[in-house]
Amino acid sequence: MTLLIKHPPTYENERLYAFHVILKEFLGLDYRSVAEERQDVLITMNDAEGRELLVSDVLFQTPTDKWLRDDSLPVQPLETFDLSQVPVDIACVSPIIPVIYGSRLDNGDYIDVQDSKVKLGLDIFGSAFFMLTRYEEIVKSVKDEHERFPARASLAYREGFLMRPIVNEYLEILWWSIKKLWPGLERKKRSYRVCLSHDVDWPLSVAGNNPLRVLKTAAGDVLKRKDVQLSMRRLMSLAKVCTGNVDADISNTFDFIMDASERKGLRSAFYFIADHTAGRIDGIYRLEDPWIRKLMKKICGRGHEIGLHASYNSFRSADQVKKEFEKLISVAEKEGICQDVWGGRQHYLRWEAPTTWRAWEEAGLDYDSTLTFADHVGFRCGVCFEYPVYDVLQRKPLALRERPLIVMEGSMLGCQYMGLSHEKSLSLIQKLAETCKMFNGDFTLLWHNSSLLSKKDRELYGKVLMGG
Ligand SMILES: [Zn+2]
Numbered sequence: 001m002t003l004l005i006k007h008p009p010t011y012e013n014e015r016l017y018a019f020h021v022i023l024k025e026f027l028g029l030d031y032r033s034v035a036e037e038r039q040d041v042l043i044t045m046n047d048a049e050g051r052e053l054l055v056s057d058v059l060f061q062t063p064t065d066k067w068l069r070d071d072s073l074p075v076q077p078l079e080t081f082d083l084s085q086v087p088v089d090i091a092c093v094s095p096i097i098p099v100i101y102g103s104r105l106d107n108g109d110y111i112d113v114q115d116s117k118v119k120l121g122l123d124i125f126g127s128a129f130f131m132l133t134r135y136e137e138i139v140k141s142v143k144d145e146h147e148r149f150p151a152r153a154s155l156a157y158r159e160g161f162l163m164r165p166i167v168n169e170y171l172e173i174l175w176w177s178i179k180k181l182w183p184g185l186e187r188k189k190r191s192y193r194v195c196l197s198h199d200v201d202w203p204l205s206v207a208g209n210n211p212l213r214v215l216k217t218a219a220g221d222v223l224k225r226k227d228v229q230l231s232m233r234r235l236m237s238l239a240k241v242c243t244g245n246v247d248a249d250i251s252n253t254f255d256f257i258m259d260a261s262e263r264k265g266l267r268s269a270f271y272f273i274a275d276h277t278a279g280r281i282d283g284i285y286r287l288e289d290p291w292i293r294k295l296m297k298k299i300c301g302r303g304h305e306i307g308l309h310a311s312y313n314s315f316r317s318a319d320q321v322k323k324e325f326e327k328l329i330s331v332a333e334k335e336g337i338c339q340d341v342w343g344g345r346q347h348y349l350r351w352e353a354p355t356t357w358r359a360w361e362e363a364g365l366d367y368d369s370t371l372t373f374a375d376h377v378g379f380r381c382g383v384c385f386e387y388p389v390y391d392v393l394q395r396k397p398l399a400l401r402e403r404p405l406i407v408m409e410g411s412m413l414g415c416q417y418m419g420l421s422h423e424k425s426l427s428l429i430q431k432l433a434e435t436c437k438m439f440n441g442d443f444t445l446l447w448h449n450s451s452l453l454s455k456k457d458r459e460l461y462g463k464v465l466m467g468g
Pocket residue numbers: 199200201309346347348
C-alpha cells in the first residue's frame with residue numbers, strides 16, 4: 001500500500017522534507033513522490049478506483065526572490081474555516097481552523113469531500129514546513145533582551161493559536177482525508193508520553209555561594225516572596241552547609257524529583273552546564289566538582305538521564321557546543337556513565353534558527369529540547385511530536401531531532417513573564433497536557449531543581465505530576 005505523491009517541481013528539498021516528516025515520521029505511511037508540472041499536490045494510490053486527494057500548494061509556489069523574505073510570510077489576519085460545518089469526524093482543539101497557507105476551493109471553503117475525491121484548500125505541507133523549521137524566525141528580526149525570538153512576534157501568538165498544536169490538527173485533517181479515500185490504510189501507533197526535564201543551573205545555591213548573598217536572598221523570601229517558612233529553611237540550610245553538610249543545601253532537590261518521577265514510572269532528564277561563557281549567568285558549579293560528579297552518577301544509577309545544558313553564549317557557536325558536549329561526555333565516561341541517546345537544552349532558551357540546531361548536529365548530539373518561548377508556554381513549533389529538523393539556510397535535513405518543549409515553569413510563575421498564580425499555572429499545565437494526550441503526543445515539561453524550594457512550589461509540582 002504505497003501512496004503516490006505528484007507535486008510541482010519547485011523547492012524539491014523542502015517538499016521532500018515536509019513529506020517525510022508528515023507522511024513517514026508522523027503517520028508511518030509508505031509513499032513515492034514525483035515532480036511534474038502542476039499547481040497542487042495530488043495524492044493517489046496505484047489502484048483501479050481512481051481516488052484522489054488534492055492538497056493546496058502555496059508556500060512552495062513562492063517566487064525564489066521572495067523566499068525567506070517578508071512577502072513570503074502568511075497574510076494576516078489569517079483566514080479560518082469551520083470543521084463543524086463539514087460532515088467530517090476530526091479531533092481538533094477547536095473546529096475553527098486557522099489557515100497558515102492555503103487557497104479557497106471552488107466551493108468557497110477549505111475542504112470539499114466527494115465520493116472518490118477530497119480537496120483540501122489548506123496547504124498542509126507548506127504550513128507544517130513553516131512551523132516545524134521556525135521559518136518566520138529567520139525572516140523577522142525581532143529579539144528580546146537575551147536575543148531570543150519572543151512569543152509576541154510569532155504568528156501563533158498573534159493569531160491566537162500558540163496554545164494549539166496546529167500541525168497536529170492539520171495532520172488529523174490530512175489523515176481523515178486519506179482514511180476516507182483508502183480505508184485499508186493504517187497509521188503509525190503512538191502513545192502519550194510525559195517527558196520531564198530539569199535544567200541544572202543552580203544544583204546548590206548555598207554551598208559555594210557567598211553567605212551574604214544567601215542572607216540577602218533569605219531576607220527577600222520574607223519581604224518580596226512573603227514566605228517566612230522558605231526563609232527559615234534557607235537559613236537552616238546555610239547553618240548545616242557551614243558545618244560541611246553540602247547535601248543539606250536547599251537547592252538539592254534531586255532526590256525529591258527522582259522520587260516523584262519514579263512513583264509515576266517516569267524518567268527524568270537532568271541537563272548540566274559544562275562550561276562558562278557568561279560569568280555568573282551560567283551558574284557557579286563545575287562538572288569536575290566531586291559533588292556534581294557524584295550527583296550525575298546517582299542520576300544514572302537510578303535510571304534517569306543526563307544531558308547538556310549549553311551555556312549562555314554557546315547558541316551561535318558550533319565549536320563551543322562541541323567543546324561543552326565533549327566535556328560532558330568525558331566526565332560521564334570517567335564516572336562509568338553510558339547512554340545511547342544524548343540531548344539537552346540551551347540555557348535561557350537562547351536559540352537561533354537554524355544556527356543552533358546546526359551547532360548541535362555538528363557537536364554530535366541526538367536531540368534538542370529548547371523550543372518553547374521563554375515568555376509564553378505553548379506550541380512554538382506547532383506540534384507535540386518529536387521530529388527530525390531541517391536547516392532552511394543550507395536547505396538540508398539535519399541528523400538532529402527536536403523534542404519541542406511545551407511548558408517551562410519559569411514562563412508562568414514569578415513576575416518575569418506570564419506572572420500566573422500557582423492555581424492558574426496548574427490549570428494551564430493540565431490543559432496543555434490534555435491537549436497533548438488528545439493527539440497521543442509528548443507533553444514535555446521543564447522544571448528547574450531550583451524552583452522546588454518552597455512548600456507551595458513542591459505541592460504544585462506534585463499536582464502537575466499527578467495530573468500529567
Ligand atoms: Zn538554564
